Amino acid sequence: MAVESVLNLEEVTIRLAGDSGDGMQLVGTELTNTSALFGNDVGTLPDYPAEIRAPAGTLAGVSGFQLHIGSFDIHTPGDEVDVLVAMNPAALKANIKALKPNGVLIVNAESFDEKGLKLAAYTANPLEDGSLSGYQLFRVEMSSHTKAALRETGLDFKSMERCKNFFALGMIFWLFNRPMEYTIKFIEDKFSKKPLLAQANILALKGGFAYCEATEAFVNKYEINPAKLAPGKYRNLGGNEAIGLGFVAAAQKAGLELFLGSYPITPASDILHTMAKFKNFGVKTFQAEDEIAAVAASIGAAYAGDIAVTTTSGPGMCLKSEAINLAIMTELPLVIVDVQRAGPSTGLPTKTEQADLLQALYGRNGESPIPIIAASRPADCFEVAYEAIRIAIRYMTPVIVLSDGYIGNGAEPWLIPEVEQLPAINVDRHINKDQFYPYQRTEDTLTRPWAIPGMAGLEHRIGGLEKKNIMGTVNYEPENHEYMCRIRAEKVHRIANEFGPTEISGADSGDLLVLGWGGTYGAIRTAVEHCMKKGMKVSRVHLRWINPLPNDLGDILKRFKHVLIPEINLGQLSKVIRSEYLIDAIGLNKISGLPFNSKEIENKIEAILGGSNGHRN
Amino acid sequence: MAIETEISPKPLTKSDFESDQEVRWCPGCGDYAILAQVQRTLPDMGIPKEKYVFVSGIGCSSRFPYYMNTYGFHTIHGRAPAFATGIKVANPDLSVWVISGDGDSLSIGGNHFIHAIRRNIDIKYLLFNNRIYGLTKGQYSPTSEIGKITKSTPMGSLEHPFNPLAVALGAGASFVARTLDRDPKAMVEVLKAAGQHRGTAFIEIYQNCIIFNDGAFTQLTEKETKLDNTILLEHGKPLVYGKNKDKGIKLDGFKPVSVSLTDGKHSVNDLLIHDVKSKDPVLAFIYSQMTEDPTLPTPVGVFRAVENNCYDQDVKTQIAFSKEKMGKGNLKDLLHKGDTWIVS
Ligand SMILES: Cc1ncc(C[n+]2csc(CCOP(=O)(O)OP(=O)(O)O)c2C)c(N)n1
Ligand code: SF4
Numbered sequence: 001m002a003v004e005s006v007l008n009l010e011e012v013t014i015r016l017a018g019d020s021g022d023g024m025q026l027v028g029t030e031l032t033n034t035s036a037l038f039g040n041d042v043g044t045l046p047d048y049p050a051e052i053r054a055p056a057g058t059l060a061g062v063s064g065f066q067l068h069i070g071s072f073d074i075h076t077p078g079d080e081v082d083v084l085v086a087m088n089p090a091a092l093k094a095n096i097k098a099l100k101p102n103g104v105l106i107v108n109a110e111s112f113d114e115k116g117l118k119l120a121a122y123t124a125n126p127l128e129d130g131s132l133s134g135y136q137l138f139r140v141e142m143s144s145h146t147k148a149a150l151r152e153t154g155l156d157f158k159s160m161e162r163c164k165n166f167f168a169l170g171m172i173f174w175l176f177n178r179p180m181e182y183t184i185k186f187i188e189d190k191f192s193k194k195p196l197l198a199q200a201n202i203l204a205l206k207g208g209f210a211y212c213e214a215t216e217a218f219v220n221k222y223e224i225n226p227a228k229l230a231p232g233k234y235r236n237l238g239g240n241e242a243i244g245l246g247f248v249a250a251a252q253k254a255g256l257e258l259f260l261g262s263y264p265i266t267p268a269s270d271i272l273h274t275m276a277k278f279k280n281f282g283v284k285t286f287q288a289e290d291e292i293a294a295v296a297a298s299i300g301a302a303y304a305g306d307i308a309v310t311t312t313s314g315p316g317m318c319l320k321s322e323a324i325n326l327a328i329m330t331e332l333p334l335v336i337v338d339v340q341r342a343g344p345s346t347g348l349p350t351k352t353e354q355a356d357l358l359q360a361l362y363g364r365n366g367e368s369p370i371p372i373i374a375a376s377r378p379a380d381c382f383e384v385a386y387e388a389i390r391i392a393i394r395y396m397t398p399v400i401v402l403s404d405g406y407i408g409n410g411a412e413p414w415l416i417p418e419v420e421q422l423p424a425i426n427v428d429r430h431i432n433k434d435q436f437y438p439y440q441r442t443e444d445t446l447t448r449p450w451a452i453p454g455m456a457g458l459e460h461r462i463g464g465l466e467k468k469n470i471m472g473t474v475n476y477e478p479e480n481h482e483y484m485c486r487i488r489a490e491k492v493h494r495i496a497n498e499f500g501p502t503e504i505s506g507a508d509s510g511d512l513l514v515l516g517w518g519g520t521y522g523a524i525r526t527a528v529e530h531c532m533k534k535g536m537k538v539s540r541v542h543l544r545w546i547n548p549l550p551n552d553l554g555d556i557l558k559r560f561k562h563v564l565i566p567e568i569n570l571g572q573l574s575k576v577i578r579s580e581y582l583i584d585a586i587g588l589n590k591i592s593g594l595p596f597n598s599k600e601i602e603n604k605i606e607a608i609l610g611g612s613n614g615h616r617n
Numbered sequence: 618m619a620i621e622t623e624i625s626p627k628p629l630t631k632s633d634f635e636s637d638q639e640v641r642w643c644p645g646c647g648d649y650a651i652l653a654q655v656q657r658t659l660p661d662m663g664i665p666k667e668k669y670v671f672v673s674g675i676g677c678s679s680r681f682p683y684y685m686n687t688y689g690f691h692t693i694h695g696r697a698p699a700f701a702t703g704i705k706v707a708n709p710d711l712s713v714w715v716i717s718g719d720g721d722s723l724s725i726g727g728n729h730f731i732h733a734i735r736r737n738i739d740i741k742y743l744l745f746n747n748r749i750y751g752l753t754k755g756q757y758s759p760t761s762e763i764g765k766i767t768k769s770t771p772m773g774s775l776e777h778p779f780n781p782l783a784v785a786l787g788a789g790a791s792f793v794a795r796t797l798d799r800d801p802k803a804m805v806e807v808l809k810a811a812g813q814h815r816g817t818a819f820i821e822i823y824q825n826c827i828i829f830n831d832g833a834f835t836q837l838t839e840k841e842t843k844l845d846n847t848i849l850l851e852h853g854k855p856l857v858y859g860k861n862k863d864k865g866i867k868l869d870g871f872k873p874v875s876v877s878l879t880d881g882k883h884s885v886n887d888l889l890i891h892d893v894k895s896k897d898p899v900l901a902f903i904y905s906q907m908t909e910d911p912t913l914p915t916p917v918g919v920f921r922a923v924e925n926n927c928y929d930q931d932v933k934t935q936i937a938f939s940k941e942k943m944g945k946g947n948l949k950d951l952l953h954k955g956d957t958w959i960v961s
Contacts, residue, residue, distance in 0.1 A: 280942075456665065458667070
């Protein structure tokens with residue numbers, strides 16, 4: 001069968017799925033990097049099991065990596081899958097639902113033997129029973145072909161078999177006309193100490209490509225033109241890595257050393273891993289005995305003059321709450337990152353959710369106001385981390401950064417900022433040596449001085465007990481406590497004076513405003529843009545700061561007939577908006593461990609607006 | 618980071634370390650004596666006042682930093698060692714002192730207690746052991762003896778107590794000592810030794826809570842009984858004790874036994890010779906166990922003081938090494954790392 005045509009696509013969504021030992025995340029990442037370097041915009045959604053070693057071949061062990069490639073500015077990892085690669089029957093079973101009608105389905109045919117089918121709990125072979133007739137099915141004997149490609153290497157069969165992920169990647173590279181050179185270089189670097197394995201993986205990659213070329217297995221070949229992104233220099237950046245970079249950049253700009261106290265937890269650990277490599281930037285990473293020690297050490301470091309950060313995910317966030325309150329009482333700069341994951345308790349540790357918002361806002365004893373900033377996309381994490389540190393120092397306050405598993409593990413092209421243009425971070429310690437008081441405040445920001453141990457003549461004591469304003473001595477007077485509670489709240493409130501006017505995408509009044517926060521950014525944006533094209537009177541606002549809320553938000557909300565708030569929780573921002581502005585916000589809530597498809601939001605917008613005319617009676 | 622460190626112009630005295638805050642422990646509380654000895658010892662350490670940081674958890678004892686005219690941080694229950702770790706790693710130049718109670722260190726803070734010791738972070742750790750919860754008004758603590766009657770254990774506590782020194786030694790402590798609130802001279806000596814130690818210097822201080830556990834240590838502190846019930850560990854010296862220096866400790870297998878030096882059967886030559894520098898912690902551990910044995914005196918003084926790597930210094934060294942090896946980090950290079958492409 002000859003290649004019939006080269007189809008030019010605007011965008012394509014590919015999902016690679018296999019057993020967790022099959023290396024799907026690795027080849028998915030390689031495809032992402034190559035596509036980004038090729039000039040496409042990309043969005044990714046890694047999806048892997050919580051068990052490190054679920055039994056091979058079972059549904060519990062399926063690991064997937066979804067990638068959206070576009071020739072325009074895309075915002076999501078894709079709704080429906082155009083091309084699915086299934087390395088075994090379990091991977092097919094777990095992922096076939098996502099594949100579009102008539103989508104391309106490539107399977108590793110050899111794995112559909114009796115054992116494989118049984119492990120996946122198939123009663124009949126789906127390759128033969130006609131159940132896949134709605135797709136373009138391509139059966140490829142990947143294991144045998146890989147072994148054939150590696151025959152000369154002298155590797156044992158088991159090691160050969162392990163290279164079949166690169167064989168699959170080679171096929172995709174052919175299908176989508178991607179260059180192999182970046183991946184070849186990657187393999188050479190990764191296996192620099194094991195040249196035989198490097199050679200084998202490269203042979204497998206080339207083997208997959210050659211197989212497609214020689215056998216003319218596919219009907220079509222696809223082309224996705226480079227995206228027209230804003231001019232500049234780009235690199236591909238993952239969310240967790242971006243947070244680490246943002247912190248280092250902030251510390252460098254502030255001219256202070258950086259201290260990270262952390263305790264490993266999925267999906268936040270990668271921030272610790274990233275930052276542990278930055279020792280030559282003076283970054284001190286401390287792997288504590290638990291989350292309490294991690295945040296406590298960070299607060300200690302902040303007290304002693306370092307820029308201090310602590311990173312975690314939901315369960316760890318719970319443990320940190322008492323110490324966060326100490327940072328609030330002592331008014332010390334500290335940034336706490338919560339890469340949210342699904343569920344209370346251990347929940348679904350590898351899945352995503354936005355359900356820690358109320359914990360961040362209210363999950364501590366007493367009146368405990370804390371600024372909260374939320375990242376919207378992987379590359380946005382850089383700016384958010386940077387901004388959190390700037391505000392923490394400027395206002396002498398802990399700041400919570402909310403990210404989530406989807407953002408943290410995802411990656412996208414990042415327009416590298418000019419170092420000179422990053423906002424200044426001024427460390428003004430507000431110290432008056434002649435008349436120093438630990439809780440003396442600046443007029444505009446209500447900030448107390450950051451006097452650190454080692455500074456002669458400024459010895460003073462701080463702690464969790466209420467202090468007299470200005471003097472900083474322990475104080476139990478009722479009036480003082482009330483005054484201090486109000487000052488702490490007011491301080492956080494004043495941060496909103498730093499925000500410019502809230503950006504509204506679309507008209508600044510109309511039938512519907514879609515209000516979003518955090519990782520729903522891409523899905524909401526895509527949905528709203530589609531609906532706008534259809535002529536609906538819908539606009540969009542995305543919140544970066546959730547505490548404080550922008551000063552102009554109340555007015556904006558009132559200019560729309562309806563307000564829709566899509567969230568990956570059961571309505572947490574909705575609660576806040578309703579109580580803050582007394583408006584009847586409509587929630588769109590999903591809580592399945594997965595991000596929104598833009599289609600889900602689009603459907604809801606249409607339902608609210610009563611069809612596509614944009615008017616509702 | 619520029620930290621101002623003016624050398625204090627005149628020699629420091631005890632009053633330089635007294636803050637303007639009124640001390641508010643119960644009259645007769647052992648905490649007063651400890652505060653006074655610390656304030657008395659610090660001027661002689663040769664460290665400028667602004668470099669001292671006192672970090673505490675929560676409890677009566679943990680109010681301590683407010684009464685010291687140094688830098689001070691009164692933190693949350695049990696976590697003082699973790700805060701101290703961050704402070705010391707941020708600035709290894711500081712002299713960081715942790716103040717904690719038996720509940721604070723060994724109940725809620727047990728985890729941080731052992732890990733600070735394990736890392737051998739260079740802090741001075743004073744555990745005020747009154748074998749009771751003071752601040753919360755008299756519940757039994759992890760050092761209370763079995764059968765202790767308290768508000769929360771009206772029929773007697775059923776729990777085995779911790780021996781703080783044994784816990785510390787088990788965690789690998791490089792310095793452990795014990796002293797008594799009622800023995801100011803000995804306390805000053807122990808504090809000085811701790812101040813000179815590089816690494817976690819752990820001191821258990823028996824402290825009388827006059828309100829909720831009065832008299833817990835009278836056998837060890839009162840004139841008539843003290844000398845027969847305690848033994849001062851002195852480096853290089855045999856383990857002799859007793860009102861008339863007429864008793865000593867020798868080893869019988871692994872078991873320490875008390876022997877008379879006057880009955881003609883034993884002489885000083887049979888006794889154990891204390892060696893604080895012994896790499897092997899076994900003897901220190903055996904001494905710690907003497908606490909539990911009513912037939913033996915309770916050891917006080919410095920049990921162990923050995924050199925070992927300190928976490929805070931090692932962090933600093935590793936960073937310096939990394940800067941030397943990889944070059945001082947350049948932000949621009951970091952942001953532009955890896956594969957990049959240009960869109961025009
Ligand atoms: C998280 C938390 N739990 C409980 C308490 C209550 N609490 C305060 S001090 C204390 C025990 C104090 O006993 P100890 O550490 O022996 O110190 P002391 O008061 O005897 O000096 C407790 C249980 C608290 N402050 N914080
Ligand atoms: S309750 Fe006990 S420990 Fe607390 S201050 Fe009073 S005497 Fe001291």
